[in-house]
Amino acid sequence: MxxxxxxxxxxxxxxxxxxxxxxxxxxxxxxxxxxxxxxxxxxxxxxxxxxxxxxxxxxxxxxxxxxxxxxxxxxxxxxxxxxxxxxxGFIDAHLHAPQYVFTGTGYDQPLLTWLTTSTFPREAEFSDVAHAREAYSAVVRRTLQSGTTTAVYYGTIHAPANRILVDAVWRHGQRALVGAVSMDRHAPDGYVQPSVAAAVDVTRETLAACAAATRRCSASASETDHVDRVRGCVTPRFAPSCTDALLRALGDLAATGGDSVEAHVTDPATPSSEPRRLPIQTHLAETRDEIAWVASLFPEAQDYTDVYARAGLLGATTILGHGIHLADRELRAIRAAGAHIAHCPASNFALGSGVCDVRRLLRAGVSVALGTDVAGGSSPHVLDAMRNALTASKVCAMLARGPPPSPAAPYAPLTVAEVVYLATRGGARAVGHADDLxxxxxxxxxxxxxxxxxxxxxxxxxxxxxxxxxxxxxxxxxxxxxxxxxxxxxxxxxxxxxxxxxxxxxxxxxxxxxxxxxx
Ligand SMILES: [Zn+2]
CATH class of the missing domain: 2.30.40.10 (Urease, subunit C, domain 1)
Structure with missing residues (x-):
């Protein structure tokens, strides 16, 4: 409406x-x-x-x-x-709902080790729907209480648990994008999808669950407009977890709008020539080790960003988590595509991934939102993400200044007003509500x-x-x-x-x- x-x-x-x-x-x-x-x-x-x-x-x-x-x-x-x-309300443009259960632990590990020792074992436990019910109710309630009116959630590879997450979002009244994590390689037995078709099926089931919630919203007695409050999101975990075939299949799915699952929901972020392009989220350039790994896995791509572009996953509905270590060419490609970067400074500090230079992104004309990246970040509170964004930017300013006696480089760290924008209207742009949220x-x-x-x-x-x-x-x-x-x-x-x-x-x-x- x-x-x-x-x-x-x-x-x-x-x-x-x-x-x-x-x-x-x-x-x-x-x-x-x-x-x-x-x-x-x-x-x-x-x-x-x-x-x-x-x-x-x-x-x-x-x-x-x-x-x-x-x-x-x-x-x-x-x-x-x-x-x-x-x-x-705050917009958390990047968090992992299943990771709420181990938030605050494991930060003595770098990202790629942390994925193996903490993330995959804990996410695998969401095959248990009772566990999913308890954990997802908790994370939705906690983020709402923290003022997160819109959350962009990663789920897991389990369709039943993802349906439970969609249901928790719907019941508690939050606005959200919910994505089934897709990953068909480089993960432990029991927590990896056996084929491209199996991964796409789980995404389709999760999209259908979001569409069903939307239909419930539309049919409810409320006069309030909830028609697009819960939306599905195509979610390759990150390039190393996905074969090129899976990335391309997900790109095709996003371009076609997931068949008819969102048929009655128009996306205000996409031009009319792409009427039903689905939201997409993934990770990009979080650590240098990851970038080197991607280069070895996708030798035909110009760089990490190009891996997603070649698969049809880089567009105006794409939210890229982190984007710390990007070349100028990648910034130009992201800007040209109209994609968005979810800056997750608390996670970047906790896992030692790097310090994202948001001022550089903004000067390049890239759209930036804020994310907590639970559980890479320990706090589900966007206030915490804002404080860490301010600190990260001051670190960038100090590094730009260089050691004495180097002359001070012109560099303006982010202001409170700017991080408030990133946490609200910047996030709104990322979730397809540039003009009304x-x-x-x-x-x-x-x-x-x-x-x-x-x-x-x-x-x-x-x-x-x-x-x-x-x-x-x-x-x-x-x-x-x-x-x-x-x-x-x-x-x-x-x-x-x-x-x-x-x-x-x-x-x-x-x-x-x-x-x-x-x-
Ligand atoms: Zn993440």
């Missing part, structure tokens, strides 16, 4: 809003009014009411706006507290967080220290607030110091999904 400006209004939110509509721009509106319609779209976003500080004037303004509401329903009006703000504006989907900086406190125990005096509890909040703080200061403090506790509400397509019921 496309955005309909005449649809009835469901909710009006009045208070502070913060978002990054353009790279490098943090738009902070102390007092704004946002209308969300019954289909979960933002129908109105007024930010020019900042001067209406007086309560009576705000009430008058809200009354004027309500008088303009379409007929059919009186919306509920919600006033945010001074410690609260609305922000767009990841920021606030009329016609955008209301995937949002209500953050309350008053929640979560470090209060000294009364037995060892007196409690804070009344009226000064803000100083003892987990994200401390003091009179000198501007709204921008407070937002930056939350990016660096915040956690799940301040995320008091999460909406996906206008439906509130956090707080959630007990499992």
């Amino acid at each position: 496309p955005y309909d400006p005449t649809a009835p209004w469901a909710h009006v939110y009045v208070g502070t809003t913060i978002h990054a509509p353009r790279l490098g721009e943090l738009a902070i509106h102390p007092l704004s009014l946002m209308v969300v319609n019954v289909a979960g779209y933002i129908a109105r976003y007024d930010t020019d009411v900042d001067s209406l500080r007086d309560g009576a004037d705000v009430a008058d303004y809200v009354a004027q706006v309500l008088a303009e509401a379409p007929a059919g329903r009186r919306p509920a009006v919600h006033h945010l507290a001074p410690s609260q703000f609305l922000a767009p 990841g920021y606030f504006g009329p016609g955008c989907r209301f995937d949002a967080l209500r953050v309350d900086l008053a929640v979560g406190a470090f209060v000294p125990a009364p037995t060892t220290s007196p409690p804070p005096p009344a009226g000064h509890a803000h100083a003892f909040a987990w994200v401390p607030r003091f009179p000198h703080d501007t709204l921008r200061d407070l937002f930056e403090k939350w990016i660096y110091l915040g956690d799940d506790r301040q995320i008091q509400a999460v909406w996906v397509q206008g439906e509130q999904v956090v707080p959630m019921p007990a499992p």
